Amino acid sequence: MQHKIKLSQSEVREIFDYFIARNTDYDGRRNNRRDSVMPRRAFANAVSAYADYPRIAGALDVDRTNIYHYTKTHKQNMIYTDYQDLYSDAVVCVAKFIEGNMTSADEGIMVDIKNLRLEVAELKAKLNKMKGIVGKQVRLLAN
Numbered sequence: 473m474q475h476k477i478k479l480s481q482s483e484v485r486e487i488f489d490y491f492i493a494r495n496t497d498y499d500g501r502r503n504n505r506r507d508s509v510m511p512r513r514a515f516a517n518a519v520s521a522y523a524d525y526p527r528i529a530g531a532l533d534v535d536r537t538n539i540y541h542y543t544k545t546h547k548q549n550m551i552y553t554d555y556q557d558l559y560s561d562a563v564v565c566v567a568k569f570i571e572g573n574m575t576s577a578d579e580g581i582m583v584d585i586k587n588l589r590l591e592v593a594e595l596k597a598k599l600n601k602m603k604g605i606v607g608k609q610v611r612l613l614a615n
Contacts, residue, residue, distance in 0.1 A: 477570055479523040484532035489585045491515050491565040495558065504561060511558050516542040518562035523568065 479487070495511060516528050516539050529536040549555045 477522055479519065479527065480589055481523075481527040481530045483569070484519055484523050486487060487519065487565055487569045488515055488531055490569070491562050492579045493585055494565065509550075510549075510555055511541040511562075512538075514547075514555055514558035515562040515565075517546045518559060518566050522566065535606060 492511065512532050512534065516532065519528060520543055523531075525536040525539040528539045532539075550559070566573070
């Protein structure tokens with residue numbers, strides 16, 4: 473079923489962040505373990521009616537062929553209770569965003585996520601700066 477509403481990549485990412493914040497068992501690591509793939513898979517299937525594969529892939533930081541595979545294997549995964557729960561919650565998250573029914577508590581979660589992303593970016597910048605300083609010191613000691 474095609475919908476008139478099409479989400480941008482940033483909107484898909486915002487919904488995904490909200491979805492992950494609601495499902496705290498997912499640690500956000502990008503690996504191929506089942507507990508990391510299932511949330512991405514469930515979310516990709518829930519949002520696929522509102523965004524194309526490249527946008528979803530960009531938001532989830534995976535290749536678009538992964539999104540194709542996720543949608544192709546959706547029916548087989550519905551036998552797993554944990555997948556069913558994740559998919560149901562992803563559908564709720566997408567619907568809340570589409571309808572504009574995010575509550576103030578939901579908006580608080582989104583503000584927290586944005587603040588944490590800024591903090592992570594700052595810490596990454598500090599870490600890269602420290603790596604540069606340590607690298608210079610190691611080169612000086614080697615000479």
